Amino acid sequence: MQSIFAHHARLPQGWVIDLRLTVADGRIVTLEPGAFAQPQDHCVMALVPALANLHSHSFQRAMAGMTETRVSGKESFWSWRKLMYQFVDHLTPEHYEAIAGLVFMEMLEAGYASVGEFHYVHHQPGGRPYAALGELSNRVFAAADLTGIGLTHLPVLYSYGGAGQVPLSGGQQRFGNDVARYADLLSDCRSMVTKSLPSDARVGIAPHSLRATAPQDLKEVLSLRSGAPVHIHIAEQPQEVTDISTWLGARPVEWLLENCGVGADWCLIHATHMTAQETRDLAQSGAVAGLCPITEGNLGDGPFNGAAFLSHGGHFGVGSDSNVRISLSEELRMLEYSQRLRDLARNVMVPQEGSVGTTLYLGAAEGGAQALGREAGRLEVGALADLMAFDTTHVSLCALRPDQFLDGLCFASDDSVVSDVWSAGRHVVSGGRHAKRDQIIAAYASAVAALLDAL
Ligand code: ZN
Numbered sequence: 001m002q003s004i005f006a007h008h009a010r011l012p013q014g015w016v017i018d019l020r021l022t023v024a025d026g027r028i029v030t031l032e033p034g035a036f037a038q039p040q041d042h043c044v045m046a047l048v049p050a051l052a053n054l055h056s057h058s059f060q061r062a063m064a065g066m067t068e069t070r071v072s073g074k075e076s077f078w079s080w081r082k083l084m085y086q087f088v089d090h091l092t093p094e095h096y097e098a099i100a101g102l103v104f105m106e107m108l109e110a111g112y113a114s115v116g117e118f119h120y121v122h123h124q125p126g127g128r129p130y131a132a133l134g135e136l137s138n139r140v141f142a143a144a145d146l147t148g149i150g151l152t153h154l155p156v157l158y159s160y161g162g163a164g165q166v167p168l169s170g171g172q173q174r175f176g177n178d179v180a181r182y183a184d185l186l187s188d189c190r191s192m193v194t195k196s197l198p199s200d201a202r203v204g205i206a207p208h209s210l211r212a213t214a215p216q217d218l219k220e221v222l223s224l225r226s227g228a229p230v231h232i233h234i235a236e237q238p239q240e241v242t243d244i245s246t247w248l249g250a251r252p253v254e255w256l257l258e259n260c261g262v263g264a265d266w267c268l269i270h271a272t273h274m275t276a277q278e279t280r281d282l283a284q285s286g287a288v289a290g291l292c293p294i295t296e297g298n299l300g301d302g303p304f305n306g307a308a309f310l311s312h313g314g315h316f317g318v319g320s321d322s323n324v325r326i327s328l329s330e331e332l333r334m335l336e337y338s339q340r341l342r343d344l345a346r347n348v349m350v351p352q353e354g355s356v357g358t359t360l361y362l363g364a365a366e367g368g369a370q371a372l373g374r375e376a377g378r379l380e381v382g383a384l385a386d387l388m389a390f391d392t393t394h395v396s397l398c399a400l401r402p403d404q405f406l407d408g409l410c411f412a413s414d415d416s417v418v419s420d421v422w423s424a425g426r427h428v429v430s431g432g433r434h435a436k437r438d439q440i441i442a443a444y445a446s447a448v449a450a451l452l453d454a455l
Contacts, residue, residue, distance in 0.1 A: 001436075002385075005037040006047035006203035008392065008402050010362070011379050015402035019047065023385040026200055026424035031381055042427070043205050044389035044420055046405055048361070051328060051388070052150075052368030055231070055269050055319025056292045057118055058100040058140070059093070061369060062325045062448055063087050065139050077237050077299045085171025090115050090454040091124050093139050096121070098447035100143035105434045105441075106326040107149060110415040113386035113423040114150030116290075116372050118206055118231060118269070118321065120158050120175045122185065127173030133181070134188040146436065148428040150386065151197060152372035154206035157182045157221050163211040163243035173209045174206075179220045186224055200384055200424040202373045204229035208245050210252050212293040215259070216336050222260065227371045229265050231290065232256070236301050253278040262287050267371035269319070272301050283314030288371040292321035293334035303338040317368030327417075332360045332410045357407030358365035376424075389420040 002023045009019035020035035021028060037043060037361065065078050066087075097247035100117070107115055117140050123129050132138065137155060144151035158175035161168045168176045177185060189203045207213045207227050209232060213221070235241055235252045244252045253274050256262055271282055271289045282289060291304050299322070309316065318331045336356055339348035350359040369377030369386070376386040388453065390405075392398065396413035397405060409417065421429035428434060 002427070003041045004047065004387070005041035005043045005080060006034070006389065007045050008405070009033070009047040009379060010406070011279065012051075014038075014394060021047070021379070023422070023425045026198070026384055028379065028381055028383050028385050032377060037274070042420070045392040046402070047379070047387060047389050048301055048406070049365045049379055049388070050111060050386040050388070050421055050423070050441040051115040051361075051365050051371045052116065052286070052374060052376065053107050053112040053319050054116045054267060054317040054319060054368045055118055055218055055292055055321050056107075056115050056323060056372040057120070057321065058093055058103040058143070059088070059096055059121060060084065061103045061323035061326075062099050062451060065323075070251045077301065079241075080299060086145070087455070088121055088171045088174055091101065093130070093135055095447045096136050097139035097142050098443040100140050101146050101440045103323055103326065104143050104149040108147060108421050108428050109418065109432065109434055110326055111328040111387065111388045111390070111418040111421060112149075113376070114152065114368075114372055114374055116154055116204070116231060116267070118154045118156060120156035120208060120327045122155070122177060123174045125174060126318050127168075127176055129181075132188070134192060135183050137189050137194055138184070140287055143351070143352065144201065144343055145197060145436065147440070148423055148426040149373075150374060150384070150423045151193075151372070152188055152202040152204055152229065153193060154204045154229075155185055156184070156201035156206045156208045156218065158212045159217060160209040160212050163240075163247045165214050171218050179217050182221060183224055191239065198424060200352065200374065200453040202228065204231060204373065206231045207238070209233040210248070210255065211240060215248070216259065217279060227265070229267060229371060231267045231269060231371070234271050235273040236269040236296075238273055241273045251275065251278065253282055257281050257285060264370065265373070267317070269321075270296065270301060272296060272304055274305055276305075276308060279308045280312045283309050283312035286315065288367045289314060289316045290319055290371060292331075292334055294325050295321035295329055295336065296329070298322065298324050303342050304335070306335070306339045306349050307343070310349060312402055315370060317371050318362060318364045327415050329409055329414050332357070332364065333345075336360060336410070355407050358403070360404040360410055361388035385422050385425040387420070387422040388418060390417040390418050
């Protein structure tokens with residue numbers, strides 16, 4: 001049994017003072033506001049539910065900063081993707097594990113308790129499977145185990161190089177599976193996760209995108225889900241919308257909602273390019289819109305239809321996607337600022353009235369947990385103890401009332417205010433640092449040096 005004492009805590013009904021919280025078997029057992037601290041308690045300033053980072057491609061972290069030079073003409077998403085494929089050609093399983101370890105540690109230190117790893121590099125360069133089909137998934141599991149992050153692993157079905165069943169080519173060969181081999185991979189992942197990770201870990205399914213699958217394949221792969229969350233990239237780029245419309249006769253979000261029974265266990269990543277009708281229909285489906293504002297800004301994708309989506313009661317969460325920058329506070333800030341810049345307005349991401357930071361933070365906590373299939377996102381008895389504590393005496397927060405803390409976190413502060421993180425009760429960050437920080441950074445540095453030599 002662990003016990004935590006928080007001077008301030010955000011329960012579903014609002015902020016309370018002097019909360020004592022106990023945890024057993026990874027879950028919150030008791031919540032007692034107005035309590036006295038006990039000698040064995042771990043004391044923190046402010047306690048909130050920790051966010052799930054709902055979309056990550058860990059290996060891309062090692063490319064951060066390598067694609068920010070303009071070479072000729074207009075740099076685009078597609079030229080970024082070209083470099084990503086070159087990079088993929090040289091990644092070994094050892095690199096993969098070391099990079100994922102760093103990424104998961106950085107996420108935990110930023111205040112996230114869990115991650116949805118959208119995992120699409122499966123095979124050797126050239127496309128031959130490893131002796132163990134799930135070799136690279138296993139590396140992700142090892143990194144999750146080392147860092148203690150709550151993992152929802154999302155092995156990706158990636159069968160085609162573009163809309164209309166274009167064959168895979170070049171760097172894409174490492175991603176490729178047909179549905180039959182994908183089913184084997186999925187079943188390997190499920191048994192490895194059960195064997196090697198704590199019971200809060202999950203395996204979902206992830207058809208990469210409409211452009212990398214085909215309608216019949218999608219139907220078959222959805223039959224393998226047995227209640228698992230489903231994630232898909234949906235409408236990141238205008239070109240993708242045009243290609244899918246030409247091929248399938250409907251825009252990507254429109255087609256998916258009409259044909260795939262999308263509901264609360266779905267997460268649509270980059271629901272960026274939607275009509276007003278698609279925005280409303282997606283909100284009403286109960287699915288989570290998986291938003292990655294830093295990456296979407298970095299890749300020039302465009303802003304999300306935030307105000308309209310919230311006005312229809314839509315659920316959302318955030319992910320660090322390309323991991324060019326891992327920062328929880330910046331991710332939420334970028335989400336709001338992208339709306340303000342487009343709409344020439346302030347305080348957009350709140351349905352009617354109230355604190356934007358609170359709406360962003362608590363909305364992303366609930367939506368992220370929903371997307372990852374975690375019983376978390378709220379401080380309540382029975383929920384997983386995915387907890388984040390922050391320092392309200394920090395200069396960026398010390399002038400604020402409790403009901404302004406989350407505005408301060410989102411707009412005035414950075415992740416250095418994060419003091420502690422628990423993932424399903426695992427106390428992985430204390431004093432702002434991950435317990436295995438030095439070891440993880442050393443492993444990452446040597447992996448990146450080896451990778452750069454090979455490039
Ligand atoms: Zn992605």
